[in-house]
Amino acid sequence: MDVTTAATLGAMGGIALSGIAVYAVRLSERLQHRVPAPTEDPSALPDGxxxxxxxxxxxxxxxxxxxxxxxxxxxxxxxxxxxxxxxxxxxxxxxxxxxxxxxxxxxxxxxxxxxxxxxxxxxxxxxxxxxxxxxxxxxxxxRSESRRLEEIRRDFVANVSHELKTPVGGLALLAEAVLDAHDDPEAVARFAQRMQVESLRLTRLVQEIVDLSRLQVAASLSEPHPVDLAHAAREAVDRSRLAAEDKDIEIALVTGEDCSVWGDHALLVTAIRNLVGNAVAYSEAHTRVTVSVRTVPGDVVELAVTDQGQGIAMADQQRIFERFYRVDAARSRSTGGTGLGLAIVKHVAANHGGEVTVWSEPGRGSTFTLRLPSMLVGRQRDADSRQTDDTVKVPFASPTPQEATHV
Missing domain, CATH: 3.30.450.20 (PAS domain)
Incomplete structure (x- = not known):
């Protein structure tokens, strides 16, 4: 190998060694200054x-x-x-x-x-x-609440179906009886009257189902108006007088002033009529039903319906506001009750921001009390307000449990 070739190869080797040395130094510096990557902890929860x-x-x-x-x-x-x-x-x-x-x-x-x-x-x-x-x-x-509502809906449908069977089945049987007795005018007239009774019962049941469904859908009133609860009570009593006269039952209405509430007049009349109708239906003949309307402390208007009927056992008092519940099913059928009246009262009270309660003892009658917020909130009322009585004068205060049978 000549001198020139040897010098050339030596120069090239020197350059290569120098490059390797520089790369090694820089790599070492990078390794010394690099921040170690964090080690992921599999037991740690995701951020947030x-x-x-x-x-x-x-x-x-x-x-x-x-x-x-x-x-x-x-x-x-x-x-x-x-x-x-x-x-x-x-x-x-x-x-x-x-x-x-x-x-x-x-x-x-x-x-x-x-x-x-x-x-x-x-x-x-x-x-x-x-x-x-x-x-x-x-x-x-x-999902407990949704399951409970589903069970209520299912029970409601089953109860409605059962309740509708009675008047519909009765009408079918009576229609057959009319056909069989077509040549007996007296029998036809008798069966026709029974058909009319069953038709009225069916109409009432359907109407109460519609009312109750409407009340359950609306959690509150959409357009409330001032309603004089005393006037609504008078209207409800007038609608119940015919049934009361048939049993020689006296209805006494006692009202005071400033008994206005915010609400739906028709719904309140329906609720009061249901209370008065129940009192008449479950009272013995020649007795008295008292309806009193007054304002009480706390900006509340209170309506109480007291009868002298057979009373309600404590165990039944817990359930009488349930739909289709009857204390005495046989007597309810004889009086034409649907088992929805008190459920409607309960929903009307709730939709008006109030409540309905009952006091009763077997043999001593019952008092149903509807309490609603007064429209005249904050206004001072005269404790000795003027009274009006459609029949005879009785003490203005709602009867106490001890006085319920003496009103």
Whole structure:
């Protein structure tokens, strides 16, 4: 190898070594100054999950790989689903384990025990999904109220169907009887009168079903107007006088001044008529029904209907405002009762922001009291207000339980 070639190769080797040395130095400097990449913790929750759970209205629960609760919404504790770090419901825990095993989102509806007695009372819909690699998220909605409403609707339909069978079946039988007795004018007239009674009963039942349905749909009155409750009571009493005269029952109406409320005149007349009609229907002949309307402290107008009937047992008092509930089914049929009258009164009172209550003792009669907010809120009233009585003078104050049978 000549000198020129050797010099050329030496120069090239020097240049290559110099480049390698520079690269090595720079690589070392980069390694010394580089910030280490954070190591991901598989047990850590995703950012923001705690903030979401804190404001969640439904029950939100996060479980780790050991089935321990690592975070939850306040509703989960309120509904008894979480206690300390434990999920209290084995059914939900089983679904969470299945989701962790196969990573598939699941939706289930469960009926869970609630309370120390373990009685079924909490119906929930749960959506369970994997959250990261080691966590499971449970979103649990309380569906107890919607289930209860569905049961009420189903019972209502069943009750309506049952109640409609009686008058419809009666009309069918009476129609057959008329056909069979077409050559007997007296029998035809008798059956025709019975058909008229059943037709009226059917009409009343259908109307009350419509009224009750309308009241249940409207949680409050859309366009309330000033209503003189004393005038509404007088109108309701007038509609009940014919039935009262048939049994020789005296209806005494006692009213005071400033008995106006905000509401629907027709609905209030219907409610009062139902109360008075019940009092007449369940009172013995030659007795008295008293209807009093007055204002009481607290800006409340109070209407009380007192009868001298057979009274209501305490166990039945808890249920008499339920739809289609009858204390005495046989007597209700004989009086033409539908079992909806007091339910309508209850809904009318609620829609007007008031309430209806009952006092009764077997053998001592009953007093139903309707209380509604007065239209004249904040106005001072004279305790000795002028009275009017459509029959005879009686004490203006509502009768006490002890006086109920003496009014």
């Amino acid at each position: 999950i705690a903030d979401v759970l804190a404001v969640l209205r439904s029950s939100g629960i996060v479980l780790d790989s050991a089935d321990s609760v690592v975070n939850n919404s306040p509703a989960a504790v309120a509904n008894g689903l979480v206690r300390a770090q434990d999920l209290t419901q084995p059914e939900l825990l089983e679904v969470a384990r299945l989701v962790r095993r196969d990573g598939v989102i699941r939706e289930v509806e469960l009926e869970l025990p609630k309370g120390p007695a373990g009685r079924p009372g909490l119906v929930v819909g749960a959506r369970v999904a994997p959250l990261g690699s080691e966590h499971v998220l449970l979103l649990v909605d309380d």
